[in-house]
Amino acid sequence: MEYERPTLTLEMGCLRLQGAWTLTHYSQLKRNFNAVEAAVDRLEASQLTALDTAGAALLVELLGANVLCQLLPSATGLSAERRALLLAVAEVVEAQGPAVAVTTHWTDSLAKLGEKVLSGWQQFVLLLGFMGLTLSTLMRTVLIPRRWRITALVAQMQQCGLNAVPIVALLTFLVGAVVAFLGATVLVNFGATLYTVDLVAYSFLREFGVLLTAILLAGRTASAFTAQLGSMKVNEELDALRIQGLDPIALLVLPRLLALVITLPLLAFIAVLSGLAGGAMVSLLSLDISLTQYMSIVQQIPLRHLWVGLGKAPIFALLIALIGCLEGFKVSGSAQSVGQHTTSSVVQSIFVVILLDAIAALFLMEMGW
Structure with missing residues (x-):
């Protein structure tokens, strides 16, 4: 209807509103009306x-x-409900402040980079603080045997370690086969295919065994830890534990931490064996x-390379x-927050x-180890 068509007229300082100012006519309103430049003294609706x-x-x-x-106080023709609606929307818009224009200047990119760097530093400091809190709680708990959570520790060891054996063994076996294929493809040009055994052995003893295992557990176990604790926080179970006088760090974090520190070196050793089996x-x-020749070459490799690889496992497990x-x-209170922090934990x-493996490799290379 013509009467329903929204209009806006300004006469002698009086602004008259007509028709339906609703979402149905929003596109028409947005297209036909511009900001009012002249002074407005009264509002008539x-x-x-x-x-x-x-x-x-x-x-x-x-x-x-x-x-x-x-x-609004002197507006005519407005019901109390519409007056309250206009006032509420105006207050919200005013509280939000003026819209910031989006620019593509290089300084904006630099500012965003600075924000990312600052956020990363804050996350690093937070991680250090959480590490200190966890280790101090561990030191206090070790001295009181009645506070040891043996059942929780064994359950977490089964979940983090025993249940991960098949996927770790299969993946490293396939990677070992791929490394052997690639090494043989290159070394055959020099008539040195026999050194494929050394390539596979050195790579898995020092790097691939522990690195692939740590990456697998970062995606498998870190995400599980985040999802479990995040769901408990959403359901207010952590608050319930604190009300009962129980420490969530000692009750929930320490069993998971110790289980991963114990099982990751064992899984890394299984990964080394599986990678050598693939090769x-x-x-x-x-x-x-022949298998005999393969084993004889592997046995000639110094055992310190295995200790170098396994020595990194507890550090990876701790982090x-x-x-x-x-x-x-850090999960707030929604399923979306659980998903975001689970993804963040895997990526971090x-x-x-x-990063630590690369730093360790450079350091050990310089030290001649």
């Missing part, structure tokens, strides 16, 4: 047939929140290297467990594992 938040927001945009708030299969089937638990405690854990 006796012929206003409908008003919702979309129309109220547009009216605030046309007049400005301050001007509308000044006109042995390729050597036996494709390179005409993976701390990051997973910390992100779980994998990044930290690879």
